[in-house]
Amino acid sequence: MTEAIFRDSEADLAFRARRLTGKTVIYVLLIAWAIICLFPIYWTATTSFKIAPNVMQGHLIPWVDYQPAWRGWRSLGLSPDTIGAESTVRAEFMKRFFNSAIAAVASSAIAVVLGSLAAYGLSRFSYKFGFMRNSDISFFFLSQLILPPVVLALPFLVLYKQLALLDTRIGLVLLYTLTVLPIVIWIMRDQFESIPTELEEAALVDGLSIWGAFFSVILPIALPGMMAAFILSLVLTWNEYFFAALLTSTHANTLPVMVASQTGSQGINWWAMAALSFAAILPLVVIGVVLERYLIRGMTAGAVK
Amino acid sequence: MAQGDLLHVVTTDDISERQKLFGRAIVWGSALIVALVAAAQTLQQTGVEDFGFETWRPTLYAYVLWGVCLCWSQVLICGEQGKRTLFVLPAALFVVSLTVFPLLFGLVIAFSDWNLSATEGRQFNGLDNIRQMWRDPFYWNALLNMVWYSLAILVEYAIAFGLALLLNAEIRARKFFRVAFLLPLMLSPVAVSWMIGKSMLEVRFGPIARFARWLGWDSPSFFGSPEIARFTIMLLDAWTFIPFMMIMILAGLQAIPRELTEAARVDGASPWKGFWEITFPLMLPVSITAVLIRIIFKLKLADIVINLTAGGPGGATDTVTSFIFREYRDRSNVGYGTLLAMFYLVIIIIAMTILMKLADRFVRPRT
Numbered sequence: 178m179t180e181a182i183f184r185d186s187e188a189d190l191a192f193r194a195r196r197l198t199g200k201t202v203i204y205v206l207l208i209a210w211a212i213i214c215l216f217p218i219y220w221t222a223t224t225s226f227k228i229a230p231n232v233m234q235g236h237l238i239p240w241v242d243y244q245p246a247w248r249g250w251r252s253l254g255l256s257p258d259t260i261g262a263e264s265t266v267r268a269e270f271m272k273r274f275f276n277s278a279i280a281a282v283a284s285s286a287i288a289v290v291l292g293s294l295a296a297y298g299l300s301r302f303s304y305k306f307g308f309m310r311n312s313d314i315s316f317f318f319l320s321q322l323i324l325p326p327v328v329l330a331l332p333f334l335v336l337y338k339q340l341a342l343l344d345t346r347i348g349l350v351l352l353y354t355l356t357v358l359p360i361v362i363w364i365m366r367d368q369f370e371s372i373p374t375e376l377e378e379a380a381l382v383d384g385l386s387i388w389g390a391f392f393s394v395i396l397p398i399a400l401p402g403m404m405a406a407f408i409l410s411l412v413l414t415w416n417e418y419f420f421a422a423l424l425t426s427t428h429a430n431t432l433p434v435m436v437a438s439q440t441g442s443q444g445i446n447w448w449a450m451a452a453l454s455f456a457a458i459l460p461l462v463v464i465g466v467v468l469e470r471y472l473i474r475g476m477t478a479g480a481v482k
Numbered sequence: 483m484a485q486g487d488l489l490h491v492v493t494t495d496d497i498s499e500r501q502k503l504f505g506r507a508i509v510w511g512s513a514l515i516v517a518l519v520a521a522a523q524t525l526q527q528t529g530v531e532d533f534g535f536e537t538w539r540p541t542l543y544a545y546v547l548w549g550v551c552l553c554w555s556q557v558l559i560c561g562e563q564g565k566r567t568l569f570v571l572p573a574a575l576f577v578v579s580l581t582v583f584p585l586l587f588g589l590v591i592a593f594s595d596w597n598l599s600a601t602e603g604r605q606f607n608g609l610d611n612i613r614q615m616w617r618d619p620f621y622w623n624a625l626l627n628m629v630w631y632s633l634a635i636l637v638e639y640a641i642a643f644g645l646a647l648l649l650n651a652e653i654r655a656r657k658f659f660r661v662a663f664l665l666p667l668m669l670s671p672v673a674v675s676w677m678i679g680k681s682m683l684e685v686r687f688g689p690i691a692r693f694a695r696w697l698g699w700d701s702p703s704f705f706g707s708p709e710i711a712r713f714t715i716m717l718l719d720a721w722t723f724i725p726f727m728m729i730m731i732l733a734g735l736q737a738i739p740r741e742l743t744e745a746a747r748v749d750g751a752s753p754w755k756g757f758w759e760i761t762f763p764l765m766l767p768v769s770i771t772a773v774l775i776r777i778i779f780k781l782k783l784a785d786i787v788i789n790l791t792a793g794g795p796g797g798a799t800d801t802v803t804s805f806i807f808r809e810y811r812d813r814s815n816v817g818y819g820t821l822l823a824m825f826y827l828v829i830i831i832i833a834m835t836i837l838m839k840l841a842d843r844f845v846r847p848r849t
Contacts, residue, residue, distance in 0.1 A: 203651050210645060211662040213721070218665065220689060221677045235687050291573040298569025301488050306574070314570065321577060322775075323834055325782050327803045327823040329581065331816045332588035335598070341537040355580045358573065374488045381489065387565055416670035418785040419803065423810070433672040437789050447681065454673040465668040469661050476726065477733035 218462065224451035225249035232447045249448030253456065270435070270456070277415055277431040278460075279346055284353035285410035289403050291354070292361030297391060297399075299362075300369040301377075315366070321359040326419050329355075334423060346429045352420050357410040364409070364478040368402030369395070405475035408468050415461060432457045495561030505558030512551040516544040549575050592821040598814045611821040621822055624793075624800040625829070627712065631783060631801065634716045635776050639769070641720070642727035649728070650735045667725040674722055675789040679704075683714070705791055708798030715799045718786050723779065727772045734768030735761070770841045777837070781830055802826045 185193070224232065226245035236242035247256035254260070254267025295318065298304070303311050333352065334343070342348035372395060380390035418433040425434065436457050439450060465472065520541050525531045553571050556564035593611060596604040615621055649660060666674075682688045683704045694702040705711045738761065746756040784803035787793060793800035793808060806819045 203648055203653060206644075207648055207653065207659050210648075211659060214662050214666050214725075216689075217674070217677050217682060218669075220682055221673075224681065233687050235689060235692055237689070291576055294569045295573035298566065302566045302569070304567065304570060314574065318573070318577065321581060322778055323830060324581065325803065325823070325826065325830060327784075327806050327819075328588065328827045329584050331806075331810065331820045331823065332584040332591060334810075335591065335596075335816055336584060336587065338598075339538045340542055341539055351580065355577065358577060362573070377489055387489070387562070388568075391569075412668055416672075418670070418672045418788075419782075419807070422788070423807070433670050433785070436670070436672050436676060437785075450676055451681070454676050457673045458669045458677075461668040461670070462665060465665055466661055469657075469664060472664065473660075473729055473733075476729045 218458070221451050221455045221458075225448055225455050227448055227451075229447075249450075249452035252446070252449040253452050255452070255456070270453070273430060273432045273435040274456070276346060276429055277433070280349045280353060280421075280429075280431060281411050281414040283346075284350045284414050285357065285407050287350070287354045288357045288361045288410050289365075289407045292358050292406065293365045293399070293403055296362045296365035297369050297395065300366055301374065315362075318362045319359050321355070322363075326356065330420065330423050333420075337424060344425045344428050344430075348424060349421060349429060349431070352424070353414040353417060356417070356420075357413055360413070361406045361410060364406040364475050365399070365402060367478040368399050372398055401471070401474070402478070404468075405471040405478070408464065408471045409475035411464070412461060412472070495563075497559070497561050502559050505555035508551040508558075509548075509555045512544070512548040516541065516548050519544045545579070549579070588820050588824060591817055592824045594817045596815065596817040598816055604817075607817070611818050614818060615822060615825060620797050620800065621802075621805060623797045624802045624805040625826075627798070627800055628781065628802055630712065631716060631719070632777055632780055634720065635773060635780060638720045638724055638776070639727060639773055642724050642772075643731055643765075643769075645724070645728045646731040646735055649732055663728060664725045666722050669722065671719075671722060671785040672789055674718060675786045678718055678721070679714070679786070679790040705795070708795055711791055711795055711799050715787060715791065718790075719780070719783055723776065726779075727776055730768060730772040730775075731765065734765050738764050767845050770845055774834075774837065774841065778834075 223237070223239055223245075226239060226247070226249060227236065227243060228246050228248050231243040239245045247258070250256040251259050252266065253270055254262075254264030255270075259267075299311055299315055304314060306314065309317065329352070337343040337348050342351075376394050376398070377387075377390045380394045381387070385393065416433065417431075418437065421431045421434045422437065425431070436450075436453055439446075439453060522531075522533050523535055523538060523541055526533050526535055549572075552575070553568055556567045556571060558564070560567065591604070593606065593608060594604045595607040595610065645663060649656060649663070653659070669677075678690075682690045685691050685701075685703055691702045691704075703710070704714045742760055742764070743756060746760045751759065782803060783801050784807060787799055787801050787804040788807055791799045793804055797805075802822070806822050809822070810816065810819045
């Protein structure tokens, strides 16, 4: 055996070993936390295919521990054998699902439109509404974040009753828009401030009006930011429970309300609840995986200067 | 934020007197319509005359019309300047009408006894609600719980910082881990309270209960004693919201120039020392923003509590929001609930102002 001429000294080898243990610790921690994050979702997904004995015996892995059955999805009318047939449960579920979808999408869209306009105005022009100047107006918008929903809930309940907006989707959309508007303004103000004003100046010199410049020059650049604000609003409004539970009863109630009401009445109907919960979280899980980039962009806006 | 126009008006507007007059006319005209409709409805409400209104909707429509006219008139009267006002005005009108009016209305409700299911309607009862609140041990208990819940944020922050450091290290499959870590934030708290709280923590065959038994806890019960129940709620809430802080801190970490940490290492700082003397101080502003936003979100905590424990056992897990929610659900008394909420709002505003001032002083470099 010839001895290698170029070799690492003892000290370097020790360093490599330390680096290896460091790496291992990092990966172990990462994987452990990933399991903590993903296991509940996995558990819900698999439980929706279980039947009673599987639940009792704590089976975990489909096809190895137990044979998956369509029990949970059948109770929602969404299994392969019931999907074609008429099903009142499915109709109910779809109604709630669309209520949620309409409320979330509509309110996020309105909030992004109103919020972007306001944020653009605040980042470009100086206003004077009475005693309020730009910084006061910004503060007024952002201070809405602190307002806890309870404070508005009961007055709104009474007002909506008078206005016949109780248990309507419009009523929910208005409130949801209000709750996400400060977040949208926060994100969009950050976006617009990062766009140089020379762009509009050029557009204005070329003869566009201020709104023309906004729509044809600034809007396309700010679109990713608006997307981020939209996705973040979507997450918050889709998951909203408190207002929906207070202000809706039969016509307009959303998916979270449906999930919450089932827990009480059905006791331990595990597979059905698992299927329902999974159906309720699935849209956002998909959005989270596909559009993660935008979400992160939205959450970090304004945080790092 | 910079004051002063970044984009100047260069053209002078040519606005005729008639146009200005028309602009004023539509604002005051529509305002008059609002006043008339509202007056008619008030008259009907008090029983003087019957105009055949069923709800207050007409007043609402008149108000919306007034809002549109106000925006339009800005352009008519002020020309170019008005077009600029039009950017902010719709959002401002929207927020003002949806918060200021309900808040003022809430102030009226807060000092009255109003049972929505009873027929007699609203009764002004002066300071009775305040006296009742003063003697309500459950409300003070809920406020105290909010302090405990808010303190839990410090632990959440430490975990979030650790995770952000892990994600910022040189690792493979960073995108996978980032998505996986982010997912809890996407889930609806109601679904989470079923998925984890009711099913995985189920005492007999929930996987976590099994795991606890395997670890040697003979009779795991996660909602039995007050302390454990509160701790479980904290854990669930932390599980959903840690990703939020983690992402903000990660963004902050990625914004730190590499040269700084490298220079520290070259100068012989151990990783531990490098972290405390370079990374952590640089991360202070981001950390404080993250914690403050998290506190704001925490103060709204309700859905998990409402669905899992309904405040029990003995009010140990109650948050202010869930307490008021039950107060309304059980007695449908709007007046008392509103007063509690208003009081909560006052406390929050005071506490947040103090916190923000402290944070400001803490972050600003000493001169």
